[in-house]
Ligand SMILES: Cc1cc2nc3c(=O)[nH]c(=O)nc-3n(C[C@H](O)[C@H](O)[C@H](O)COP(=O)(O)OP(=O)(O)OC[C@H]3O[C@@H](n4cnc5c(N)ncnc54)[C@H](O)[C@@H]3O)c2cc1C
């Protein structure tokens with residue numbers, strides 16, 4: 001891996017295997033005013049799928065992306081394609097009823113089928129493979145929950161079965177639920193292929209093009225005006241909405257390691273545990289594992305988990321580096337054949353309060369649509385998003401429209417809502433907390449920190465050569481104090497998950513502007 005690869009644009013310092021192994025496509029940057037029927041903001045899986053579906057139906061479409069293809073969380077995924085939803089079908093049935101849970105199952109199954117068909121139709125070479133998935137019990141989980149989930153999956157119309165052991169894993173003695181015909185792929189190869197297919201269908205894609213302002217029918221990007229009858233905000237977290245959607249979903253960071261493993265040591269599959277029920281986070285962080293072809297001798301075993309709420313790793317006293325260590329330890333115990341750890345990265349997941357994504361018209365808007373709240377099933381949620389938004393724009397009925405409506409209010413989850421809202425409100429206490437270090441002089445090269453200066457909080461970063469960047473630590477979204485993420489070298493907001501690069505540039509919404517710059521001080525003498 002070459003972590004200094006300059007051409008990659010991604011939402012953190014660590015490069016994922018996907019971006020490191022396959023170059024991200026770039027297109028022209030927007031340089032003049034344009035008109036279109038549909039404007040899509042964001043070139044991750046949600047935005048590109050939407051563009052493809054609308055182009056197929058004959059619409060005139062433009063895509064703008066402020067990085068390159070897959071610069072957001074799509075480039076930092078592990079790309080399991082599954083209908084084994086990470087919030088459990090028995091939870092969905094409790095919240096929405098049996099029929100709606102069945103629709104959710106159908107939509108994820110259809111998303112995997114659609115991806116497979118599209119790969120064949122467009123000849124996209126992206127390592128797509130059908131394989132089995134195994135869900136097993138986390139030691140903190142109730143023994144009955146597997147049986148409960150098995151019955152719930154049957155009620156939802158899925159063909160699952162209980163196995164008395166877990167294929168491929170060591171030191172886990174329990175049973176598991178077998179989900180046949182799941183899938184996996186190489187996300188970068190898939191999204192580049194999809195982008196090329198979209199281009200062939202006449203869609204114009206502009207990269208390095210940032211949407212600065214989003215209003216009904218008018219978007220300003222890189223200072224140019226885009227007039228569009230319909231706008232789809234596929235920016236992972238909606239950057240057009242200030243409050244409403246950010247009270248219904250919560251940002252978490254999830255960690256991934258990839259280790260070499262000799263080819264043919266284990267049969268490829270997808271594995272998940274049911275999550276840590278004792279965790280302080282309402283999402284019950286879980287582990288997820290898959291294999292990926294790497295080179296002639298080795299495959300990669302990718303293992304993810306150890307999540308925490310964005311900007312709040314310190315609330316568990318487990319810094320980021322320690323999370324990788326725990327992940328490696330957990331993985332070595334269950335997959336002892338792994339050898340070297342060759343990749344480590346983290347990414348952001350939006351956890352909707354009631355488990356399902358939000359796909360449809362943005363509350364309060366007539367012609368602005370959003371795709372968000374994708375949780376750990378964002379590959380399929382993003383694909384469902386594309387299929388559903390295309391139908392909504394084409395005024396075509398879609399059976400999934402109701403379950404994914406962004407206006408839904410999850411009343412049955414008032415307790416969870418209060419817990420998450422309190423955790424968010426507590427972050428405003430950072431205004432009176434001490435900074436990370438006493439003064440900027442204490443900052444080492446290639447390090448960042450939050451510093452108290454009178455009544456102000458400053459976010460400071462000193463680069464490899466000692467050049468100093470100082471910003472206001474006030475998040476431009478709703479004013480929380482950002483935190484330094486030493487692993488990805490970013491400033492992360494603990495309130496709604498906005499993130500900023502070490503140079504203060506916004507990389508994750510809901511904030512849509514950079515940290516306010518206070519000072520840039522060059523070193524007296526560059527070594
Ligand atoms: C570690 C990890 C593991 C995961 N594993 C899985 C998995 O195994 N299976 C699964 O189904 N899901 C998984 N997910 C979730 C899934 O990867 C994401 O939900 C999904 O990729 C999100 O896609 P998206 O298109 O909505 O967003 P993104 O891929 O983030 O795309 C949004 C794009 O919008 C752009 N953008 C943002 N603001 C602007 C602006 N103002 N102007 C222009 N462009 C803008 C960004 O640059 C970005 O490229 C995982 C996520 C993580 C982090």
Ligand code: FES
Pocket residue numbers: 475476477478479480493494495496497498509510511
């Ligand atoms: S993300 Fe909302 S205040 Fe920072």
